[in-house]
Amino acid sequence: MGAPAKAMPYGKLVDDSLTSGGIYMSGSSDALATVTLRVNRFTPRPERDRPARSGSPFAKKSSPFGGASASARRRPRGKQWVQEYTLPVRREDTVLDCLLKIKRTVDPTLAFRYSCGHGMCGSDAVAINGTPTLLCTATVGDWAKPATPIPLADDEGFRHTGDAGDKRSADTTAPEGNSCEDNADAQSHELGIIELAPLPGFPVQRDLIADIDPMLDQIRKLKPYLQADGVLATTSEGKVDVFEYLQRPEQLAKYELLSNCIACGVCEGACPVYAGGDAFIGPAALISTSRFVNDSRDTATDERLDAIDTADGVAACQSVRACSRHCPRGIDVGEEMWQIVARVRER
Numbered sequence: 001m002g003a004p005a006k007a008m009p010y011g012k013l014v015d016d017s018l019t020s021g022g023i024y025m026s027g028s029s030d031a032l033a034t035v036t037l038r039v040n041r042f043t044p045r046p047e048r049d050r051p052a053r054s055g056s057p058f059a060k061k062s063s064p065f066g067g068a069s070a071s072a073r074r075r076p077r078g079k080q081w082v083q084e085y086t087l088p089v090r091r092e093d094t095v096l097d098c099l100l101k102i103k104r105t106v107d108p109t110l111a112f113r114y115s116c117g118h119g120m121c122g123s124d125a126v127a128i129n130g131t132p133t134l135l136c137t138a139t140v141g142d143w144a145k146p147a148t149p150i151p152l153a154d155d156e157g158f159r160h161t162g163d164a165g166d167k168r169s170a171d172t173t174a175p176e177g178n179s180c181e182d183n184a185d186a187q188s189h190e191l192g193i194i195e196l197a198p199l200p201g202f203p204v205q206r207d208l209i210a211d212i213d214p215m216l217d218q219i220r221k222l223k224p225y226l227q228a229d230g231v232l233a234t235t236s237e238g239k240v241d242v243f244e245y246l247q248r249p250e251q252l253a254k255y256e257l258l259s260n261c262i263a264c265g266v267c268e269g270a271c272p273v274y275a276g277g278d279a280f281i282g283p284a285a286l287i288s289t290s291r292f293v294n295d296s297r298d299t300a301t302d303e304r305l306d307a308i309d310t311a312d313g314v315a316a317c318q319s320v321r322a323c324s325r326h327c328p329r330g331i332d333v334g335e336e337m338w339q340i341v342a343r344v345r346e347r
Contacts, residue, residue, distance in 0.1 A: 032088040033189040035144050037098055039085065039110065040197040041207045044078035076203055083107075091141030095194060096124060099135065099208075111207035119328050122264025126208050127197040132269035133326045144191035199265055201275030212265050218285040219263065222307055226292065227300035251296040258291035258336065260329040267323035267333045273316055280316040281308065283323040283333050290340045305344050314341045 085102050096114055103110050114124035117136045124135040128143050202210035233241035267283040268274045274282045289308055292298045308314050319341075321334030 032090060033191050034086055035089050035098070035140050035191045036147075036193045037085045037087075037095075037102070038193055038195045039083050039207065040080070040195075041083050041110075042078055042080050042198070042204050043206060044076050044204075076205075089140050089191070091139065091191070093140050094136055095128060095138045095140065095143065095196070096135035098140065098194075099196075111209050113209050120262065122262035122266075122328065125199050125210075125212075125264040125266050125269065127200055127269065129195050130197075131326060132199055132266040134264065134266070134328050137328055140191060140194070143194050145194070146192045147190075199269040201269050201271070201277075202265065210265070212263075215265055215268055215282060215284050216263065218281050219288050222281075222285055222289050222304065223300070224288045224292070226295065226298055227303075228297060229299045245297045247296060254296075255291050255294040257329075257331055258287055258294065261287050261291070261331060262329060263288075264328060266326055266328060270322045270325060272320055272322060273318055278316065279312045281310075281313050283317075283337055286314065286317075286340055287331065287333060287336055290336050293340065293343070305347060308340070309344050309347075314344050317341055 099112050115121040119134055119137045128138050198204045198208050199210040202212055205211050235241050271283055273280045289304050293301050293304055324332050324334035327333055
C-alpha cells in the first residue's frame with residue numbers, strides 16, 4: 001500500500017501511491033487517476049445594520065409567493081473567486097467523496113452541504129458543469145470533462161479552433177502536483193475538470209451552499225398535507241371504520257411517484273423561468289400540489305387549484321420541460337407540470 005496522502009495548501013493534493021507502482025496500474029479497476037475540481041467560491045460580507053427605507057409607490061409589487069420574487073433571490077454581496085483542487089480519485093468515486101477529501105485533508109474552509117450521502121435527502125444539490133444535480137449521485141467518471149484549451153488568436157484577432165487549438169492541446173503538460181513518472185503517462189490518467197457552482201436560482205450563503213428557504217416557503221404556502229372532510233367514518237354497527245382511507249391500487253398509482261419528491265431544488269435550478277429570476281412559484285411547489293390533487297382522499301382539490309391559478313402560478317410555466325432532465329427520484333416533472341396546468345385550464 002502507498003503512503004498516506006500529503007496535503008498541500010490551496011488546492012493541491014499529492015498521493016505517494018501514484019508513484020509506488022503497486023496501485024497505479026493501467027487497466028486495474030481500482031487504479032487511481034487525477035481530476036481537477038474547479039469550485040466557484042463565495043464568502044459573504046458581514047451584514048451591517050441599515051435604517052429601513054420606505055418603498056416607492058411606483059415600485060413593482062412583490063410576488064404573492066414571497067420568496068419567489070427576484071429581489072428576494074438576489075445574490076448577496078461578498079468575495080467571489082474560482083479555486084481549483086487537483087486530487088487522485090477513482091472513476092467510481094462521487095463528487096461528494098472528492099469534496100469530503102478536500103475538506104478533510106486540503107482545505108477545511110470549503111463549504112458545502114450534505115446529509116445522507118445516498119440521494120435520499122436532496123440536501124447536496126449543486127450545479128455540476130452547469131447542470132443541477134446531486135453531489136452524492138454524480139460520479140467522477142461520468143462528469144469529468146477534458147480540459148478545453150483557449151484557442152490562440154492570430155494577427156487579425158480571430159481565434160482558430162483547428163490547428164492552433166490542437167497544437168496547444170498537444171503541448172499541454174501535466175498539472176503541477178501530479179506525481180506520475182512522465183507527462184505521457186500523466187495525460188493518460190488525467191480524467192479532466194469538473195466545474196462546481198451553487199444551485200442556480202437561489203441566494204448563495206457560502207461557496208456551494210444555496211439558501212433553499214424560498215422554495216420551502218412556497219411549498220408550505222400551498223398546504224402540503226392531506227386535507228380530509230373531517231367526518232369520522234363508522235361501520236353499520238356504529239364503530240369507527242379503520243378502513244376509512246382505504247384506496248385501490250389504481251388510486252394509489254396516481255400520486256405514488258409524486259410522493260417521492262425530496263424537495264432538493266434540482267428542478268427549480270434547471271427551470272429557466274425560476275432560475276432566471278422571474279416571479280414563479282416553481283416546479284417543486286406545483287409537484288407538491290399535484291401530489292394531493294391526485295390523491296383520492298383529499299377533499300381540497302378546488303382550493304388547491306385556485307391557489308396555483310395565478311400569474312405567478314401555472315400561468316408562468318413556459319413548458320420548457322428542463323425540470324425533467326435530472327430529477328434524482330425519477331419524476332417526469334415536465335409531464336406532471338403539463339398535467340396540472342391542463343387540469344387548471346379545463347375547469
